[in-house]
Amino acid sequence: MSIDNIISQAVADAVKALYSVEVDAATIVPQTTKKEFEGNLTIVVFPFLKISRKNPEATAKELGEYLQANCEAVKCYNVIKGFLNITIEPSFWAGVLSHINDTPNYGFKPVTAESELVMIEYSSPNTNKPLHLGHVRNNLLGFSLSEIMKANGYKVVKTNIVNDRGIHICKSMLAWEKWGDGITPEKAGKKGDHLIGDFYVLFDKHYKAELKSLMAAGKSEEEAEKESTLMQEAREMLQKWEAGDAKVRGVWEMMNGWVYAGFDETYKRLGVDFDKIYYESNTYLEGKDKVLEGIEKGVMYRKEDGSVWADLTNDGLDHKLLLRSDGTSVYMTQDIGTAKLRYQDYPIDKMIYVVGNEQNYHFQVLSLLLDRLGFKWGKDLVHFSYGMVELPEGKMKSREGTVVDADDLMDEMINTARETSAELGKLDGCSGEEAENISRIIGLGALKYFMLKVDPRKNMTFNPKESIDFNGNTGPFIQYTYARIQSVLRKVAESAMSQAVDAVAFEPNEKEIALIQRLADFPSVVEEAGKAYSPAQIANYTYDLVKEYNQFYHDYSIMKEENADIRAFRICLSRNVGEVISRAMGLLGIEVPERM
RNA sequence: GGUCUGGUAGCUCAGCUGGAUAGAGCAACAGCCUUCUAAGCUGUCGGUCGAGCGUUCGAAUCGCUCCCAGAUCACCA
Numbered sequence: 001m002s003i004d005n006i007i008s009q010a011v012a013d014a015v016k017a018l019y020s021v022e023v024d025a026a027t028i029v030p031q032t033t034k035k036e037f038e039g040n041l042t043i044v045v046f047p048f049l050k051i052s053r054k055n056p057e058a059t060a061k062e063l064g065e066y067l068q069a070n071c072e073a074v075k076c077y078n079v080i081k082g083f084l085n086i087t088i089e090p091s092f093w094a095g096v097l098s099h100i101n102d103t104p105n106y107g108f109k110p111v112t113a114e115s116e117l118v119m120i121e122y123s124s125p126n127t128n129k130p131l132h133l134g135h136v137r138n139n140l141l142g143f144s145l146s147e148i149m150k151a152n153g154y155k156v157v158k159t160n161i162v163n164d165r166g167i168h169i170c171k172s173m174l175a176w177e178k179w180g181d182g183i184t185p186e187k188a189g190k191k192g193d194h195l196i197g198d199f200y201v202l203f204d205k206h207y208k209a210e211l212k213s214l215m216a217a218g219k220s221e222e223e224a225e226k227e228s229t230l231m232q233e234a235r236e237m238l239q240k241w242e243a244g245d246a247k248v249r250g251v252w253e254m255m256n257g258w259v260y261a262g263f264d265e266t267y268k269r270l271g272v273d274f275d276k277i278y279y280e281s282n283t284y285l286e287g288k289d290k291v292l293e294g295i296e297k298g299v300m301y302r303k304e305d306g307s308v309w310a311d312l313t314n315d316g317l318d319h320k321l322l323l324r325s326d327g328t329s330v331y332m333t334q335d336i337g338t339a340k341l342r343y344q345d346y347p348i349d350k351m352i353y354v355v356g357n358e359q360n361y362h363f364q365v366l367s368l369l370l371d372r373l374g375f376k377w378g379k380d381l382v383h384f385s386y387g388m389v390e391l392p393e394g395k396m397k398s399r400e401g402t403v404v405d406a407d408d409l410m411d412e413m414i415n416t417a418r419e420t421s422a423e424l425g426k427l428d429g430c431s432g433e434e435a436e437n438i439s440r441i442i443g444l445g446a447l448k449y450f451m452l453k454v455d456p457r458k459n460m461t462f463n464p465k466e467s468i469d470f471n472g473n474t475g476p477f478i479q480y481t482y483a484r485i486q487s488v489l490r491k492v493a494e495s496a497m498s499q500a501v502d503a504v505a506f507e508p509n510e511k512e513i514a515l516i517q518r519l520a521d522f523p524s525v526v527e528e529a530g531k532a533y534s535p536a537q538i539a540n541y542t543y544d545l546v547k548e549y550n551q552f553y554h555d556y557s558i559m560k561e562e563n564a565d566i567r568a569f570r571i572c573l574s575r576n577v578g579e580v581i582s583r584a585m586g587l588l589g590i591e592v593p594e595r596m
Numbered sequence: 597g598g599u600c601u602g603g604u605a606g607c608u609c610a611g612c613u614g615g616a617u618a619g620a621g622c623a624a625c626a627g628c629c630u631u632c633u634a635a636g637c638u639g640u641c642g643g644u645c646g647a648g649c650g651u652u653c654g655a656a657u658c659g660c661u662c663c664c665a666g667a668u669c670a671c672c673a
Contacts, residue, residue, distance in 0.1 A: 034616065044615055046653065056653080082653080083616060126673085166673070280673095307671065316599080317669090324671040331673050360600055361668050387602080388666085424635065442635090454609065457601060459666065461608090470635050472621035473609075480635050488632055540610055540620095547620075550636065559632045596635080 002520060003088060003096060004030050006073050007041055014066040021051045030086070032517055038078055039085030040513060046082045056082035090507035093516050094569065097508075100519055100576050107523040107583060109153030117155040117347055120146050122354035123272070124161050127259045128168040129197040131266050131406040132396065133389045133462060134356065140451050140589065141386055142354040143272040144535040147587045149352075152530035157346055160274045161338060164256055165281040170237040172196045173251050174230070175203035185258050191265060191407065192258025206230060266406055271444070271589050276345065278338060286337025287329055290373055291322045299372040312368060320365050335366055339375060351377050352533065357385040357457070384533055387459035404464065410444065413468065417443035420470055426596055441591045442476050448590050449475030453539040473543050475590055478581060481546045482592040484553070485578035491559055492571055506569045511552045515573060518545050522580050526587070535588055542584040549577050 005025075012025040030041040045060045052059040057079055064077035064084050075089045100106055122142020125131060131139075146156045176183075176199045185192040207230050214224035225231065240248040267273060291308055294300035300310045300322060308323035322333050329337070342348060353363060363383035370378025388395070396403045418439035421427050427435040446468050453473065454460055470476040508516065521541070529537040558574060561567040582592050 029613090031615085036617080042616085046615075049653080081616070163673070168673085305671095318598095321671060326671080328671085330671070334673085356667095357601070358667055364600085385601085420635075424633095426633080426635080455602090458609090459602075463608095469608095469622070472635095474621085474635085476635055477621090480633080484633055484636090491632060536610090543610090543620080551638095553632085554637045557631065595633085 003041070003073060003092065006071070007043070007067075007086065010067055010071040010074070011043055011063060013070070014063050015048060015051060017070075018062055018066060019048075019051045023048075023051075033085050037080060037083075037085050038087065040088045040517065041086045043084040043086065044082060045084055049082075060084040088513075090513070093508050093513050094506055096520055097516050097569075097573060097576065100516075101572055106579070107526050108151040111150065111153055111155055115153050115155045116349040117157065118149050118350040118352060119157045119159055119342060119346060119348050120149065120352045120354065121159045121161060123267075123274070124163065124355070125263065126163045126168055127193075127196070127256050128172045128200045130191070130193040130262065133404040133406065133409065134396065136270070136406050136409065136447070137386060137389050137451050137460075138354055138356070139267070139270055139272045140448050141384065141456055141535060143270075143589045144452055144538075144587060145352065145354065145384060145533055147589065148526065148529050148533070148535065148538065151526050151587060154350075154530075157276060157348075158274045159276045159278065159342070161278045161280065161283070164279050165241065165284065167234060167238055168200070169252065169256070170234045170241065171203040171207075172199040173248075173255055174234050174237055175199040175206070176255065177251070179206075185261070191262040192255075192260075193262030193266070194405075194407070195262075196255055196259050203230070203234075266410075269410055269444075270406070271591075278341065280334065280338075283338045283341055284329055284334045286341055287333035287335070288323065288327075288337070290336050290340055291333055294322075294369075294373055297372075310365075310369060310372075312365065315368055317365060317368070320369075322369075332362070332365065332369070335362075336369060336373065339366075339370055339378075343375065348377055350380065350382070352382040352384050354384045354386070357387055359383070360385055382533065384456070386456040390459060390461050392461060392463050404462065409447065409464075412464070413447045414439050414443035416468075417446065417470075417476075421596070438593055438596050441593045442470075442479060442596060445475035445479050445585075445590045445592075446470060447475075448588060449478070449539060452535040452588050453543075455536050456534065473540075476596075478542055478546050478585065479590075479592055480596060481549060481553075482578055482581045482585075483594065483596040485549075485574050485581075486594050488558055488571070488574055489578070495559075506565045508569065511548075511555065512570075512573060515545075515548055515552055515577065518548055519576055519580055522584070529587075538584050538587050542581060545577065545580065545584075549574075 007030045008025040008028040011028050011030075012023045015021055015023045028043065030043055033039040033042045043060075043063065045056055045063060048059055048063070049056060052062070054062070060079040060082060064079060064086070067074045067086065068077055073088050073092050075087045077087065078085050120142060122145075123135065123139050125135060142158070146158050150156050176196075179202060180199065183195070185195050188195055190198075207228060210228050210230055211221070211224045214227060215221060219227065237248055241252060291300060294310070295302060295308065300308055302308050303325075305325040306327065307321060307325040310320045310322060312318060312320055320332065321330055322336075323329065339351075342351075355363065360383065363381070363385075367378055367381050367383075370381065372378075390396070391404065418427075418435070421435070421439060421442065427438065430438065450468050451460075468474075525537060525541045529535065553574075556570065558567065558570045561570060585592050
């Protein structure tokens, strides 16, 4: 039982004893006392005034007296206005620390056979261009979310739906056939996804030129778009693809293969992975059955022209198209089909889609439709919606080449980390391999932390030159603290000092108590983050912990402390802070270095 | 126009299940390396929490109205 719970219960008992009124202990939430005041935990007594029929001070005093007399954990109390500040018996804190120290998987719930299965969809790239900054945010959020859900005792299936078909990939294929001269990633010395992206841009360049010359010949923009031979060729290619034309399919498979090899490299470097990958080329026809089923169930209807719709006006939305008059699927139909396949593959209890906020409406509709079609998780599906990443110059436009490429960005981060480390002399005495690994961990840590620490809903501006820092509330700051703790522990190991803490009846000081309290909060932070699906909560918690530890660290010499009990206590505290940092960073997908 | 989401220090952001004098970092300025890693620590400066009204003992937090910004409302994906 945590200290918070003990106090809640004690206050509930006190209210009953003093005023003969039953109060649910769960509704009494002690808060940590502000630094300016004496005490560890604070009870706000205003809610009890109606029960006590006394003024705030008198009520607080009565409760405080009762607690001091009847609760072992309470050492003393003071009252300021309606706030009852409680000081916990210092020896209790040592007990809390050893409890944390002795709890395996501290803060994480175990996954059992009865655990619910949650499927998390993220990444979902198109195969016509490499991953960019927006995908980076998506991938990091998706991966971190998965880790957080696992820590909360869910079975997690990470999934990726690859948009591998459609007009966009045909454009790249066409450009490659026309101007590629048989080039391959090997010949070009380039990652496959980048090579395909180049051809996509090339198509657009030629297409624009064609439009321009048509318009120069007196055509309107609309006419030019219709008459463009390039676009016509691309459409023909798409039709051939859909008809299963062997040659087109062959090129398609080859080029997509290049792209996947490139993606795999990027994913690996980013540290994200998937349990199951779906391809739209396999799923895009799947939704039709479900829609036809929907007509039978009466939740969808067919118009005279043959198109199929769902009437969502009862839910405050519009009518939504599901099958075109020519019988082909739209985006929504595909997502229904994908849902069907997924449910065949896994007994899904809960579904989370990590997709940008421009699709909020889409998922609102999808949720309603899946629910009507009888998917038990449809109604409660979570669209984990995140804001756009913009550049100082504005939005990224892939066709105009104003995107921040994921691979380039990682390179840049790692280079910056290497340079900064070298400047600070941190890499002295490291082998080349070690130095490279440390630079990688720090560079990626900075990037990941930067992306994850902000509220996902917010749009963020990414300034490549200024945005990522290594000081303050950053990944490297946290990693640095971890590395320093490891350094202390290495020294301990060398000197064979005792690390035992159990028998120590040491009374911690204010800073140490604050740290223990913070550590004790970790499980509830993980739980809350799971409810809100927010890595940002984990990030900011860790920052607070680290900030607090650094202040402690600076004030006390751990290794040179002469009192062996105090030294052992501080070593134990440090080790547990390190442990929590590493677990919290693990939830964010950020590695922590042994030294830096 | 309808719906959704944001608006907190010069900048980037915490805090939002209502609690004490609204917190960090960056930037600026002033200190701290013979002591376990100075990517650190300490201090100064910096705020009508978009505006107003309401609920409450108490509102950045809850409700309503308005302002600003973004997203979305296709037989595109």
